[in-house]
Amino acid sequence: MQTTTAHVSPQIHNGRFRNPARMHRSGFGKMLGIMWRAAFNKPAGTVPVRPIPVQAMTRTAIETAPDHTVWRLGHSTVLLKLEGRLWLTDPVFTRRASPFSWLGPARFHAPPLRLEDLPPLEGVILSHDHYDHLDRAAVLALAAKTAHFITPLGVGDLLVKWGVPAGRVRQLDWWRSIKLGNVELTCTPAQHFSGRGLSDGNSTLWCSWVIAGATRRVFFSGDSGYFRGFKAIGDRFGPFDLTMIETGAYDEQWPDVHMQPEQTMQAHVDLRGNVLLPIHNGTFDLAFHQWHEPLDRIAALADAQGQRLATPMIGQAIDLAAPHADKRWWQAATAR
Template identity: 55%
Template structure:
């Protein structure tokens, strides 16, 4: 696939020799010894339980309910896609609405559930907030569809170049290095460090930057991790911007062979504590089969560790409204389908290999 041209970001402290780098390079044991073996196991040696055995329950908010939702309402739409109402406007993170998180739609990780809100049913979006360019976070079809619905696209360096190459108007795109940001309608949004990588093909690895995000709404502070391994940057972000009222932190698609780029559940809880967070809402789970663990393990393990450490965890069903001012634990919806009589509950077909 021909990729859009990426600009020259040689002046970025994260850039060397036309590639972006993490502050700490991977050490022994941080990355797989054989990438080929990882892919072989991922494709052909999956353990049992990585895909739900029954339909995943979701809730489907109506447009009237979205319009009536108070400020600081949040809805998980799947994986790392989160819809938030702040200052009377809607803000959307890492929108992925396609059936598969892959370069093509006939092969690759398939959704466990339909998006609780269809792409064409979304309300007008004030800004799309992007963490990096991997397929499970940057969906080409969704971006093209949002081109006329979203007023702004906020992205790390180079990711905005991809959007421009896909036809998004350049005057809608804002690109940022770490610790840079912007204000929009009273919100302050800052791109902050993460320990990850980027690329959508065989030759463009790390040509674009990856980032987490701090969102400040007056005295309310929210953290969105994107993807990251555990690193000391969480403590620095916590010192600069914390304490956080709510942290949206990845826990899912982890493995002992790649701890450098994804956090295990105990690290997710530790990152939350480093950030000086109050409520933790785990993301990057429950939608795609991207790891070698059971699909529901991230929920169970992060809850186990958080309970041991006295950390409150919100686990909303996909499409369920979260009051950001007063989150609650939520049901253990992944353990069994929602009751048939539950209002506005709907199910989608579980992904199965065909």
């Protein structure tokens, strides 16, 4: 599927979106090798053997929580209460991050609340179209209670095709902003790729987001390899009260599109972040590292470098005004 001609962007080349930097070429043989290893030779420890602790959430608790409250719901799904409104990033509530209900990475834990228990949302903020970030069933369930769906170019077309009213969809290119009430959202670069099938690779854009209220500022990375764009974003929009940056599903075989924890920490520094919330971990088995390794490594880096970390339990509320919540809950789940 080619990118729609309605979108004109410097990121489009020959009908497809691309990263400014040259990417490593995987090759068909390498991809087959990765798939074979994932299917038949996965190392031990990529899935937890003990239940992951989850703090249940209620609609009443969300509605009565003070402004600037943040909840991590799992993987890259984060609920923010900002300027009196609710904003939800990359909502994935499905059991599997896959086009199939019977095959693919299954959740380690249930979401801390049901979709139907979420209060009305001002906005759903999407970073790209991969299955672990864009859940069709969740989007359709949220359509009736969400005022705006804010997406990078092309992803909004997919939502409209699914049945989301076009008037509720806002699509942005990199460095473009939209103000909704007292919150300004800026679509910022990321180094990644897109596609939900065999023929639609890079037909939609991927991005990160700057989410800025009157007094608090949050960065949401989506998925990205490490690149110089983090410093450009930090120079232009930093400092940030909270950076929510991917820390998981990394491997030396795909260095361009996911970061090692050391790169995550450097991205946080580049962005001029106050507190780092590591996301993209603890929910799905998407790589060959042990499930808790991303959290172990980023916590060790924070200790060594004197950086502030927020690692709330799934469903636990933290305050944007003082988001340091370094609970290290995963250590109890891995203790023998």
